[in-house]
Amino acid sequence: MTEELSESGAYLGAKKRKRISYLILAGIIILVLVSIWTFRLRPIETRVLEVNFSVGSTPGIIVDADKLYFGRIIPGGSVVRDINIENGYGCPLKVKISATPNVRDYLSIDEEFIVEPGSTVKIPININIPEDMPYGDYAGKIRFDLVKA
Numbered sequence: 001m002t003e004e005l006s007e008s009g010a011y012l013g014a015k016k017r018k019r020i021s022y023l024i025l026a027g028i029i030i031l032v033l034v035s036i037w038t039f040r041l042r043p044i045e046t047r048v049l050e051v052n053f054s055v056g057s058t059p060g061i062i063v064d065a066d067k068l069y070f071g072r073i074i075p076g077g078s079v080v081r082d083i084n085i086e087n088g089y090g091c092p093l094k095v096k097i098s099a100t101p102n103v104r105d106y107l108s109i110d111e112e113f114i115v116e117p118g119s120t121v122k123i124p125i126n127i128n129i130p131e132d133m134p135y136g137d138y139a140g141k142i143r144f145d146l147v148k149a
Contacts (some may be wrong), residue, residue, distance in 0.1 A: 028112075043096075043145040044089060051103050051140045055133050068125065068142065076131040083123045085144070087115040092149035098122075103140030106130075114149050 053070035056061070065144030070079045087093050093115045099107050108126040115121045125142070 006065070012107055021063055030061070041132050042091070043147050045146040047144045047146075049083070051099070051107075052138070053103075054128060054137050055128075055129055061147055062140075070127050073127065073129045075133050078126060078128045078134045079091070079124045080124050083125060084120050085115055085119055085123055085146075086120040086147075089146075092116050094147045094149040096145040096147065097142060098141045098145075100140040103127075103138065103142075106138075109142075 011090045027096060050067040050072070052067055054072040055075060058072065059074055059077065068081055068083070070081060073079055074089065087096055092148075094112060095113050095115055097109050098111070099109070106127050106129060110123065113121065113123075
């Protein structure tokens with residue numbers, strides 16, 4: 001009787017160890033898959049561009065290479081500025097564009113697109129000012145995340 005108990009106890013111990021081994025293996029596989037997925041989604045490059053514009057009674061133009069100035073825009077008006085995105089990497093890039101909340105509602109942009117290796121894509125960024133927008137200066141940022149496609 002004692003031998004039967006010790007054999008069944010050893011069997012249960014081996015079964016428990018096997019189950020723990022499977023759980024550890026499953027955990028390692030999940031960790032590896034999550035790491036690969038996270039690495040794939042991480043941007044190769046991120047660029048942030050300041051956006052500035054004024055709302056006033058007369059239009060005004062400002063040009064700057066470091067910032068995206070739309071100048072002074074009358075209420076109900078709109079202005080388009082073009083930005084070139086060049087892919088100097090050896091793989092296709094998915095470009096994801098996002099803007100800060102204080103300028104997001106006024107901008108019309110393609111939020112995601114692909115740029116093939118060695119090519120340049122011209123992106124129009126349009127700003128639309130509502131008729132009832134108060135006069136003043138406005139600023140925000142546009143973020144460009146370049147991710148392997």
